[in-house]
Amino acid sequence: MEIRSLENTTTEELLSVFNTSFSDYIVPFHLSLEQLELKITADKIDKHLSVGVFESGKPVAFMLHAEKEEGGKRIVYNAGTGVIKEFRGQGLVRKMYEQIIPVFQDRKVDVMTLEVIEGNDPAIRAYENLGFKIVRKLLCFNGIINHKEKHPEILIKEIEPFQWEVIRSFWDIEPSWQSSIPVLDGILQDCTLLGAFKDDQLVGYAIYNPAVRKIYQIAVDKNYRNQGIGTQLFRAIGEMTDGQAISVNNVDDTSENTAAFLGNTIGLKNWVSQFEMKRELE
Template sequence: MAAPEFSSALFLPLDRLAEGFAACFAGYVVPISADVRAFEQRLRTEHVHLADSHVMVREGRVVALGLVARRGDVSRVAAMGIVPELRRSGVGHALLQRIFDDARSRGDRSVGLEVIESNAPAVALYERTGFQVRRRLVGWEGTLPEHSAPLEEVPLTTAVAAVLREGEPGLPWQLAPETLAGLTAPTRAFRLGSAVAVITEAGPQDVVLRSLVVAREKRRQGEGSRLVRGLAARLPGRRWKVPAISPEELGAPFFTAMGLRRQALTQLEMVHGLQEGESSSRT
């Protein structure tokens, strides 16, 4: 096969990119939609730069895609997919090398990504190209105990400020305050005392808990659990989900105590150190 040729994703309309995105993830562990609005929200909240992202187009069809997000001197492979007939053909390796070369030319410090842990071919590709595992990311799901509480709905900016002030350092990209700052309705934020939560109603039955933070001096005093139970009472009978983007050591006792079970799906957060001395190890 001839050497793959990539072009900037900036020059394709969003509907074609969204369609190509879904095609490149055909048969993926998690179903991927071609919905343009959902695709645009992903680009916006995760700080994907289309000018620095790459596509491979054949006969008018997107057959490979690498979305690159950027914050400061760190890049992230927000998504990389290849149509089924071109997988294991060297396209993925070539696409990653293109991303690394671009990042080095910008002076970036590192490139990160998340990959579903059970996706063995993808994990092997990333390891072969120099990525190292930083940590495992997990999610939680189930029903929550309901107990009415005097919740205050607050602007999302209040929640972002709370995460900046009280959140754990080094949060994964999708939990970082920069990501929360890009969220819009139907995402909402609620406060009880010093505890602040960000939730998204995902249809009539499911609620996604996007963020939960409690002031450091108020932790282990029940404010977080009272807030969560109050949210469950406000939205009774719903299924609650915490996406698999949380470090496994973060919040496990709390979510277990609240009656949630750990999801079977896990992810690996991986880092490629572009400059000498940059490295990461499994925690």
């Protein structure tokens, strides 16, 4: 058994171990090659910073990592960890971290972060034993958007890439990895950027990826809330989806108004929740 970087592992090999590892997961799922390629691009996964366990030359466990700099810190994100059933119980997650953490330290990484599904107690305990701590709970929503009446005084239209400083003032919470500014900057060309205007002023926006039907960010100016602006943004996205389900992932559960809005007004379902965990590196 050998532990090494995934830099020379093909995406096809990675797909095989990925799908086998997650086939009996707490929330089983299966990716196509195209979906995995999209994930690698969207999450900014770097195979040089990712690691796997190999048996007879074939991967039987993996840990995918991405890196960004934000707020003066270098952050590494665990974008997925899996171990094939037959190789569990051998401490492979710990061994992969033992292999890769010195690499992170050489790169002056400040923080490691990951997400783990609520209810996956063995994984949570394993990460806690590795020094990770739960920092917040994130809610994941999906479903078909309830179409609402159109408000003619609110204009929704596509906009050009904006200055992040302008729309950050709309935020109540910091987005998680997949919806953070450094990550989105790399995929904005694949997204539809919608602006909500009232009296010619930008009062809300949404970033929507039609290829995966995912809303990465949506926010309304604090001075214009409860005026139907968020509803109109979802209405516009709903028209684009042709009745297909969309997802809004990793909503901070401290934003109770957002969760209630997505569930009660828009008609989405909180189908799963995750914990965001972090570990500081010295």
